[in-house]
Amino acid sequence: MHTDANSSAPERGKSFAHVAEASWGKGLSTLLRIMRMTLRHPWQVAITIVSTFIAATLQLLIPRLLGRAIDQAQGVMAESAGTAAQHALWNTALTLLVVSVLRGLFTMAQNYYGEAVGHQTGYELRLAFYEKIQRLSFAFHDRVHTGDLITLGLLDLDGVRMFFSTGVLRVVLLGVLIGVGAYLLISTDLALGLLSLSFVPFVAWRSSVTQLRLRSTWLTLQQRLSVLSRVMDENLGGIRVVRAFAAQRHELEKFDRAKRDALDLAKERVDIRVSNTSAMNFSFLAAMGLVLWFGGQKVMSGQISVGTLAQFLTFMTILQMPVRQLGLMVNSFARASTCGTRLFELLDTELDIKDAPGARELVVTEGVLRFENVGFHYAGSGGRPTLSGISFEARPGQTIGIVGAPGSGKSTIAHLIPRFYDVSSGTIDIDGQDIREVTLQSLRKAVGVVQQDAFLFTTSIENNIAYGNPWARETRIGQAAEYAQLHNYIIGLPAGYITIVGERGASLSGGQRQRLTIARTLMLRPSVLVFDDSTAAIDAGTEQRIRAAMKRFAKDRVTLIISHRLSSLMHADQILFMEGGRIVERGTHEELLALGGRYRALYDLQLRPDDDRPAALGAA
Numbered sequence: 001m002h003t004d005a006n007s008s009a010p011e012r013g014k015s016f017a018h019v020a021e022a023s024w025g026k027g028l029s030t031l032l033r034i035m036r037m038t039l040r041h042p043w044q045v046a047i048t049i050v051s052t053f054i055a056a057t058l059q060l061l062i063p064r065l066l067g068r069a070i071d072q073a074q075g076v077m078a079e080s081a082g083t084a085a086q087h088a089l090w091n092t093a094l095t096l097l098v099v100s101v102l103r104g105l106f107t108m109a110q111n112y113y114g115e116a117v118g119h120q121t122g123y124e125l126r127l128a129f130y131e132k133i134q135r136l137s138f139a140f141h142d143r144v145h146t147g148d149l150i151t152l153g154l155l156d157l158d159g160v161r162m163f164f165s166t167g168v169l170r171v172v173l174l175g176v177l178i179g180v181g182a183y184l185l186i187s188t189d190l191a192l193g194l195l196s197l198s199f200v201p202f203v204a205w206r207s208s209v210t211q212l213r214l215r216s217t218w219l220t221l222q223q224r225l226s227v228l229s230r231v232m233d234e235n236l237g238g239i240r241v242v243r244a245f246a247a248q249r250h251e252l253e254k255f256d257r258a259k260r261d262a263l264d265l266a267k268e269r270v271d272i273r274v275s276n277t278s279a280m281n282f283s284f285l286a287a288m289g290l291v292l293w294f295g296g297q298k299v300m301s302g303q304i305s306v307g308t309l310a311q312f313l314t315f316m317t318i319l320q321m322p323v324r325q326l327g328l329m330v331n332s333f334a335r336a337s338t339c340g341t342r343l344f345e346l347l348d349t350e351l352d353i354k355d356a357p358g359a360r361e362l363v364v365t366e367g368v369l370r371f372e373n374v375g376f377h378y379a380g381s382g383g384r385p386t387l388s389g390i391s392f393e394a395r396p397g398q399t400i401g402i403v404g405a406p407g408s409g410k411s412t413i414a415h416l417i418p419r420f421y422d423v424s425s426g427t428i429d430i431d432g433q434d435i436r437e438v439t440l441q442s443l444r445k446a447v448g449v450v451q452q453d454a455f456l457f458t459t460s461i462e463n464n465i466a467y468g469n470p471w472a473r474e475t476r477i478g479q480a481a482e483y484a485q486l487h488n489y490i491i492g493l494p495a496g497y498i499t500i501v502g503e504r505g506a507s508l509s510g511g512q513r514q515r516l517t518i519a520r521t522l523m524l525r526p527s528v529l530v531f532d533d534s535t536a537a538i539d540a541g542t543e544q545r546i547r548a549a550m551k552r553f554a555k556d557r558v559t560l561i562i563s564h565r566l567s568s569l570m571h572a573d574q575i576l577f578m579e580g581g582r583i584v585e586r587g588t589h590e591e592l593l594a595l596g597g598r599y600r601a602l603y604d605l606q607l608r609p610d611d612d613r614p615a616a617l618g619a620a
């Protein structure tokens with residue numbers, strides 16, 4: 001069963017960076033999924049949670065011990081005090097020391113294992129993310145901006161990674177501190193206990209509201225920063241165009257506008273944070289003042305000791321930090337649910353181009369390539385066909401030339417053979433095996449496409465040539481370079497084959513880059529070799545030498561040459577002339593010249609000597 005590859009692809013223009021906050025249900029299932037991922041490390045999770053629990057409980061002992069120490073110190077200062085009182089004070093001091101050290105140790109374990117779990121989960125997600133990116137189809141990459149994917153793989157992934165340490169552990173910590181602490185205080189003195197806790201609801205509310213507001217501005221800021229990075233990315237990518245058009249001022253203005261938008265929002269965030277910090281400080285200090293005043297009266301009337309009052313005040317000081325962090329906890333939940341939803345949406349994206357169930361390895365016996373009434377439309381084209389009724393057959397040793405006006409569908413044909421896209425109708429087969437029924441791995445080994453865009457990696461010439469076969473022997477790399485007429489140039493370089501080509505091959509000329517990509521594809525020794533307008537920057541003489549050198553290589557392979565330059569494909573066994581996604585003329589060079597149609601007109605335009613041309617040229 002073959003489906004239209006593009007019909008399952010999501011709408012064009014949909015972007016992962018603009019997915020709004022996840023709905024409650026979806027958010028919750030995302031958080032549960034993150035937790036399931038976290039629980040793949042049960043021992044570390046258990047150690048972290050137990051350590052957090054113990055550290056929080058020990059922290060609660062500190063105000064009690066301090067209160068007791070103050071009362072005991074008062075007793076020691078009394079004239080009638082004996083050595084027993086002094087011993088009791090020493091004991092309390094020692095216990096306080098031990099509790100503090102233990103708390104420190106458990107907090108260390110909590111931080112260490114909490115971070116370890118987060119990093120481990122982050123590592124697994126990063127691998128899954130990168131693996132998915134490698135497998136997603138061209139149709140997916142056509143509609144999702146690279147910058148959005150980078151944001152997803154960095155910022156969103158971090159939001160998920162940190163959920164355990166900044167969200168889940170805080171729930172445990174705050175649960176113990178606020179729950180058990182409140183019980184201890186209230187059971188000691190109901191009125192004073194309630195007064196001590198009076199700042200908690202206000203600070204918890206303010207902190208949560210603030211963090212949620214900061215979160216929504218953060219989402220907008222993220223989008224604005226993403227615009228900023230797109231502007232920068234495009235500027236750097238097109239630096240030669242910018243300089244050539246003396247467009248620096250325009251580019252600076254564009255960058256400044258994007259930057260100013262981001263700066264305004266950053267200022268707004270500072271305002272929100274500062275005003276709320278002041279309100280929270282005020283409410284805490286006001287509650288402390290009330291406890292001092294009310295508790296002081298109780299001390300004077302002998303209802304409670306000074307130590308008990310100190311216990312309440314110390315507890316308030318301990319509690320204020322985690323309560324302020326309630327907002328961070330809420331934020332961590334909100335961030336993890338949005339970021340996780342976006343990330344899982346990508347990880348769960350159905351692959352449009354994948355191995356069919358039970359797909360077999362492609363077995364190349366002869367190496368015959370056949371297009372049978374192939375039709376194709378791109379996703380988002382509204383079903384408007386890019387190719388219709390394409391049929392041809394190419395046998396080993398044969399060369400097929402494809403020529404036609406820009407946009408007539410030539411490169412699209414090249415992209416269908418290795419299944420960069422799947423046909424919308426008809427079939428493509430190699431030796432009678434439908435390419436959708438064989439494994440992608442075996443198909444892409446058998447089909448080598450020299451792309452229009454001569455992309456190179458920032459590494460040595462040798463590594464670039466051996467990209468598809470990193471274990472290849474040096475002699476084989478040299479042979480591929482010789483076929484591509486690049487060997488003599490390379491050995492003339494001071495560092496020879498280990499010369500670094502610069503970013504995207506910046507240190508090479510356009511023609512050298514193209515020849516290097518030809519050598520890279522030849523290394524695969526494919527059964528079907530496609531040159532997609534990949535000799536445009538190579539002079540006709542060098543191209544001729546490449547063709548001569550490759551004669552033996554091409555003997556038992558199918559070669560497809562797509563070109564605007566007739567001299568590149570005139571020698572082909574069959575030439576297809578494309579127009580509007582259809583083959584409108586086909587035949588050998590001589591047959592097409594004799595036909596006197598569009599090919600003939602193009603020939604007259606490009607190659608016929610001036611004095612031999614007819615007065616009026618047909619449109620080509």
Ligand SMILES: Nc1ncnc2c1ncn2[C@@H]1O[C@H](COP(=O)(O)OP(=O)(O)OP(=O)(O)O)[C@@H](O)[C@H]1O
Pocket residue numbers: 142378379381386404405406407408409410411412413533
């Ligand atoms: N990724 C894509 N998504 C949507 N439409 C596309 C995509 N790639 C190409 N097209 C459209 O499909 C049509 C055929 O494009 P194709 O690149 O195959 O033409 P071509 O004949 O190779 O052109 P050129 O000679 O300029 O390279 C064009 O109208 C083009 O705009």
